[in-house]
Amino acid sequence: MENGTTKTIFSRKSVRNYVEATVPPETLEFLVRAGMAAPSAMDRRPWEFIIINDKTVVKKLNDALPHAKMAEKAGHAIVVAGNIEKQAGGKDSTFWIMDCSAAVENILLAAESLGLGAVWTAVYPNADRLKPVIETLGLPSNIVPLAFIPVGKPDGNDKPKEKFDKEKIHWNHWSNKKAK
Numbered sequence: 001m002e003n004g005t006t007k008t009i010f011s012r013k014s015v016r017n018y019v020e021a022t023v024p025p026e027t028l029e030f031l032v033r034a035g036m037a038a039p040s041a042m043d044r045r046p047w048e049f050i051i052i053n054d055k056t057v058v059k060k061l062n063d064a065l066p067h068a069k070m071a072e073k074a075g076h077a078i079v080v081a082g083n084i085e086k087q088a089g090g091k092d093s094t095f096w097i098m099d100c101s102a103a104v105e106n107i108l109l110a111a112e113s114l115g116l117g118a119v120w121t122a123v124y125p126n127a128d129r130l131k132p133v134i135e136t137l138g139l140p141s142n143i144v145p146l147a148f149i150p151v152g153k154p155d156g157n158d159k160p161k162e163k164f165d166k167e168k169i170h171w172n173h174w175s176n177k178k179a180k
């Protein structure tokens, strides 16, 4: 059952250790293209992508975000943000979170498939993370950053985890652990 896609899914990991290297703008844009291929509620595509390849901006966010200290070495990042006015259900809905999360995962998988490293670091919903990202990137009030994704060349130290857990599978009914 293994193919190129499943191989990428099972080999993806959060990469927090990088070697310095330049990822070309067209590659970063290709990752965003993968993000935009994600499903979204009512196909509203309420996402925006801020590609960061200016070292000064990367450093500013690296310093402001305590859980994204790998960004400076990675050298590049992509912020996935939701346009809350465009989402299914209107501006007080929460579909944008799911839509943008699907886009984030697509970016992580595309990065893995290209031999790049990436890691989902949370911006939303922490106020202390939202503020510096919104301010640094100049985001308008209808654009909420969900994730800050450092992207770069992995040094090879991060490995995928084995997460399969048969206990979490239920067949046809919560109480049934066996296939029909």
Ligand SMILES: Cc1cc2nc3c(=O)[nH]c(=O)nc-3n(C[C@H](O)[C@H](O)[C@H](O)COP(=O)(O)O)c2cc1C
Pocket: 012, 013, 014, 015, 016, 067, 068, 119, 120, 121, 122, 159, 160, 161
């Ligand atoms: C919503 C979300 C928020 C996360 N936030 C952070 C973060 O702020 N910093 C970080 O280093 N990793 C973050 N991670 C990555 C997780 O720690 C990581 O996915 C988890 O440990 C499993 O490891 P793996 O991605 O290598 O499979 C986040 C992941 C998700 C899905």
